[in-house]
Amino acid sequence: MNTNTVSQLLAKDQFGLEIEIKGWVRTFRAKRFIALNDGSTINNIQCVVDFENTDEDTLKRITTGAAVHIKGELVESQGKGQKVEIVVKSIEILGDSDPETYPIQPKKHSFEFLRENAHLRTRTNTFSAVMRLRSSLSFAVHKYFNESGFYYMHTPIITGSDAEGAGEMFRVTNLDAKNPPLTEDGKVDFKEDFFGKETNLTVSGQLEAESYAMSLGKVYTFGPTFRAENSNTSRHLSEFWMIEPEVAFMDLAGNMDLAEDFMKSVINYILENNREDLEFLESRLLDEEKTKPQAERSEMSLIEKLKFVADNNFKRVSYTEAIDILRNSKPNKKKKFNYIIEEWGADLQSEHERFLVEKHFKCPVILFDYPANIKAFYMRLNEDGKTVRAMDILFPGIGEMVGGSQREERLEVLKEKMAALDMPEEDLWWYLDLRKYGTAVHSGFGLGFERLVMFATGMTNIRDVIPYPRTPQNAEF
Template sequence: MISSTIANLLSKNNKLQDIEVKGWVRTFRAKRFIALNDGSTINNIQCVVDFENTDEATLKRITTGAAVHIKGSLTESQGKGQSVEIQVKSIEILGDSDAESFPIQPKKHSFEFLRENAHLRTRTNTFSAVMRLRSSLSFAIHKYFNENGFYYMHTPIITGSDAEGAGEMFRVTNLDAKNPPLNENGEVNYKEDFFGKETNLTVSGQLEAEAYAMSLGKVYTFGPTFRAENSNTSRHLAEFWMIEPEVAFMDLAGNMDLAEDFMKSVLSYILEHNREDLEFLESRLLDEEKSKPQAERSDMSLIEKIKFVVDNNFKRVSYTEAIEILRDCKPNKKKKFKYIIDQWGADLQSEHERYLVEKHFNCPVILFDYPANIKAFYMRLNEDGKTVRAMDILFPGIGEMVGGSQREERLDVLKEKMKALDIDEEELWWYLDLRKYGTAVHSGFGLGFERLVMFATGMGNIRDVIPFPRTPQNAEF
């Protein structure tokens, strides 16, 4: 007999028959009723034990967290809350089970406690739902690009360039930390390092993706990136995942079209395929909202926020127009914003972005044509000489979700921008080559995957949407 998943057993198409199932005990009450879960669904299945014909030693080992192999009959449930249950014929305890020391007991645990037990936290409903949604979003991303003619490329994790110009990178070296070789200036001699030069963990795969877009046409990367930013906020990780498509012969307008269609597609996928997990997380959020002051409560439920993105056209607004709107709005005039907008050139904060989305336009917003001095060197300079063809997509509840641009394809302009920012041409000689040989208009965007998962699950801390978070002073597991 083939072992069934609980998701399959609870499906409407399943037949009442003899079955076997394996999973972990969530609860065991009255020496009779096991709530069993195997990770395939948010729902448990009830297994009814014939305790009169089960030896006492086995009954004692059926504890929360124990792994079990059950054989029995799937029957119509006699109780409320489920349509079917399993009448247990035999039960085998797999491995050891220690009820007293198992940390994830059937009670409410704080997220901080669960982070300390990240290897076990997916045994809870909240984290199993989050990780199933993370998996579905990953699949939907690959599905979208595959169906739209993109090629998936693996960009380097170890790099000699800093794509963002932030300088907050993790160094990769095999030199002796206590006694590194020095050059004639008394500085570390990286020529003797493994790669013969100073290298770091990547902050972005964009530059390498541009190279492949200029030969394959449409490519995307989806991989780990790293930022050595000493920040312990709920929005920062030292290791995170990025989705970065790059497309040749596509301008900024096409980039905005692509990003909007992409976001709607992946979020539509989870609405269709992860409804039970979304409904559970929405219920959790509604309970959480009740404890907040009225002014801090969200106007939309979790599923409403997702539908808000899927069902609305994204409003396209220039940065200049957005600044005028924000400068003249009531929260700004009454100094309710933490960061007051008083002049063109300000770098917008989450409170400004959410105001535009949730209050002024009441739909997702794409801002474009940002001031050049607050954006990266590779973004195409506009004819006005002060703005670049950049775009950010703003979502309710979270602010910026996607950042992208039309890339600077003109060699002379790119060189001037690099010189102004003191970026060494020799380090990016190959990137400049792309502007020498067959240069063309091209564009792309970046999406922090964990930020998308936060939006789709309603989780408030980025540490809770990645299996094993890496943050300052924390590399456990």
């Protein structure tokens, strides 16, 4: 007899089947009804125990969190809320569960408490739904790129370059922390280190992916990245995952086409394949919204927000046009924005991005041609000398979702930009080589995977969409 999953049994409409199932007890009431879950679905299956023919010791050990092996008969449910249930013929308790100390009781827990018990929090409905959606989104990412002719590239986790130029990187070293070798001028001599130079954990695989795009055509990375930013906000992690495609012979317009198609594809995938989890999370959010003041409530439910992205064409707007819209908007004139837009060159904040999406255009927005001085050195300089071929995709409720650009393919221009930022050419000699040998127009974008999961699940804290969050002063588990 094969062991079934809860999701398989709930989908069956054949009664009288002899079945086996293993899972964890969510609740056990009246010494008779077990709500069993095995992680395969948000839903539990009811298992009806004949307590008169079950010994007292076994009944005492059927507690919340206990793992059990049940054999029984699948029958039509006698109660409301489910189509089938299991009449238990035998039950084996597979492991101990102490009801006095088990943290995940059948009641509402705060997310802060559940973060402290991250090893057990996926036993709750909310976090099991979030992590199933995270898994589905991950699969959808690989599926999209595979079907679109991309090659998956594993970029280095240990690197000597800082792609973003922010300097907030974790150092990788095996030098003696108390007595490191020093140079003549008293600085740490990294030539004596394991790699013979100063190295860090990567913040991006983009630069390495560019090199592969210039031979394989279309590549993407999807891996862990790290940033030593001392920030404890709900939007920052020290360890996070990045999706970064790079494509040769593709300009900014093609990059925007690719990013829009990609985002719609992965969102449509979960709308089609994770409906029950989305409906549960939507219901949770609607209950949460009822506790907020009317002015703070979202105008769209979770599924409406996802369809808003999947069903609408993305509006393409230059940064310059967006600044004019924002400068002349009512929130700006009445000083309702926290950051007032006064002049061209301002770095847009989430409140500005959301205004453009939710209030002005009422569709997802792609902003392009940003001021060069607020964007990275590798972005292609426009003929006006003051803007670069950058683009950001803005979503409702969250603001920026995707950031990308046409890359600077001209050697001399790239050298000039690096010199202006005091970036030594010898540190990126190989990156400059790409502009010497067979240089061509190429583009790409980056998407923080956790930000996508936040958008897809409606979770408001990034620590709740990754299995074990790494943040300042927190590396538990």
